[in-house]
Amino acid sequence: MVRLGExxxxxxxxxxxxxxxxxxxxxxxPIHLRDVALPAVVASESHDAACELAGWQDERQPFRIINxxxxxxxxxxAISLLLQFLLPLKGVTVDVGHEQxxxxxxxxxxxASRLEVSGQVPMHLTLAYLKPKLRGTPFERSxxxxxxxxxxxxxxxxxxxxxxxxxxxxxxxxxxxxLESDAASEEAQPSEEER
Numbered sequence: 001m002v003r004l005g006e007x008x009x010x011x012x013x014x015x016x017x018x019x020x021x022x023x024x025x026x027x028x029x030p031i032h033l034r035d036v037a038l039p040a041v042v043a044s045e046s047h048d049a050a051c052e053l054a055g056w057q058d059e060r061q062p063f064r065i066i067n068x069x070x071x072x073x074x075x076x077x078a079i080s081l082l083l084q085f086l087l088p089l090k091g092v093t094v095d096v097g098h099e100q101x102x103x104x105x106x107x108x109x110x111x112a113s114r115l116e117v118s119g120q121v122p123m124h125l126t127l128a129y130l131k132p133k134l135r136g137t138p139f140e141r142s143x144x145x146x147x148x149x150x151x152x153x154x155x156x157x158x159x160x161x162x163x164x165x166x167x168x169x170x171x172x173x174x175x176x177x178x179l180e181s182d183a184a185s186e187e188a189q190p191s192e193e194e195r
Contacts, residue, residue: 080104097170105163124153
């Protein structure tokens, strides 16, 4: 009898994993986190590490790197949202809104400044370019996936436009104008004592 965790040929370790069912990572983590977190979890699980790390050493390596960039991207977006929540008036002026709207628009569109992390548009376009190169391999993807990645890039462009427009138009000018017009209308109305 062979115990899990012993050095087995690659095909034997795959068949043992198939008998055990999906790993806890397959059930609980999103796809982007699964690809990057798996090497760290492999050491704690009792199956062949070479089987799980193969994706980092074959034609899937660019996809794993892109997924790592997606994870970093979403962590930066989460930090931006947290900063906007903790500092609600930071960067708000008469003309423009919260500075985190500006940061998130740039983060989604292009590279994050100084971190040199690709934004979502380049990552989706890279995926659309790379997925057809997997044709003829065991990792071949549907012909529809590159199209969907291109559509995702277009959708991100719309999100970027929306965030930028929100930043440009959410200053306090309208609120100040409304307060001034309320004050002017109160002055124009005679008080009850004057009547």
